[in-house]
Amino acid sequence: MIEAKEVSFSYDDEETNTQKIVVDKLSLTINKGEFVAILGHNGSGKSSLVKLFNCVNIPCAGKVYVDRLDTTDEKVLFDIRSRVGMVFQNPDNQLVATIVEEDVAFGPENLGVPPLEIRKRVDDALKAVDMYAYIDAAPHNLSGGQKQRIAIAGILAMQPEYLILDESTAMLDPMGRREVMDTVKRLNRQGMAVILITHYMEEAAQADRVIVMEEGRIFMDADPKKVFSKVEEMKSLRLGVPQAAELAYCLKKGGLDIGETVLTPEAFVEAFQRRIQ
């Protein structure tokens, strides 16, 4: 369980010589095995928040606990980092080795895992992201989606409880995005907690829970259907809703209400068909 208790984070703004508060007395609990999407416009504090979960950011007030470990306690830093893994946006600057398997082994090697165990973890991790066939490949020959899956495998090899993706699909082509989303959904079904930051509303709609941030605070925290039924609120926060939900909303305003909030084309078509018959 990740618990944020009245946590704040700020940094020095050199331009104005003031403290800029980016996470503001925020409280939040994320349970093991959950699939949570975090939405918010650029600068709303999403990345700063999740970096508090694995000690990249240290709170300036309040506390964050990961499985009851205090993130301000330096003695448990490695323990927390191996529980909470993070994949970033750019597939080209988070792979460190020249061969896929060496890259995936980097994390457990640094944690001092015995060689035989590393071998097993690397194989398992690559199988879990469906990249085992590329075990000897050079990362630079892979597509963006494949590179991101190798980055995820590198995290899995540390056997974390929580996987954070900070806009990890932003630079990928449509197939690359699908590959990464399919991979994280599969890992989640197998018990991994997933925390997904994204600007693609269609991706957030696939989570079990959506947290919407604004000005360093939580503006909404609910299931995707509830969040994406608030079309005007989402737009006022510089966000959006999946096109299926937006179309349903536009029709409703024009007098054609197809019923419940729909998040996918399939759900829209089904509800639409029922309504016009």
Place this chain on the structure above:
Amino acid sequence: MIEIRHLTHTYTSGIHKTDAIRDVNLTIADGELMGIIGHTGSGKSTLIQHLNALLKPTSGQVLLDGVDIFDSKAIALKEVRKNVGLVFQYPEYQLFEETVYKDIAFAPKNYGCSEEEIKERVLAAAKTVGLKENLLDKSPFALSGGQKRRVAIAGVLAMNPKVLVLDEPAAGLDPFGREKILYEVEKIRAQRGISVVLVSHSMEDVAAHADRIAVMHDGEMKMCGTPAEIFAQDQVLEEMRLDVPQITKILNALRKMGIAVPEDIFKVQEAADWILQNVPFTKG
């Protein structure tokens, strides 16, 4: 107008030769907004780097208003770069000046414009991309991500190019920032009547904003046509690691139900308006 003729670029590394692009042909008219889509590594970036002569082709030509841009006797490289503006991915990392004004003024200054002319161009470019005048004296590094990106685009616009090439101008922006940048790209095209090339991984964005779309796959241009023509090929696109917009998936399903939604609708509001006018339903 920019014409790409039989363009091939072969990368050589040791004894290996790879065609990054092979025999690409494409004409982009003045005032046209051309979208380019294709999977990672399909050759999009290699292609657009030829448009302002950053790369030289192995064979083939690029003609700018009929002049071969690789023929140094016909046109100086400096002229080519002035007329074809290229905005790279994440251009906000390329800002370097002390103020927004100086950053936008960099190119016209280098091209020897007078102070007066520079000022005129900077103000016009800033206005086109929606930057308020009070930002011009600020450090570009004090701006938000979306604003920085606008400064970078304004810096290229200040050269008054005839062709503007944008590589993923909306990547990494929130939905509002995304829509705003794309609206500004359309505005640039409309106000200046120049050719605009928009490279994107978002099918929704190119469908809603491009006049025509070129599809790159494994170094070749496989298709080129209106959004309606391109996104009618949903299976072919999926085989090419691409997709169709969500709205198109919905409208295709309605078409299968016998509802004759026009093929050229890609904006959600337009789709809703059409359905409300043409599909009989009982209110409530």
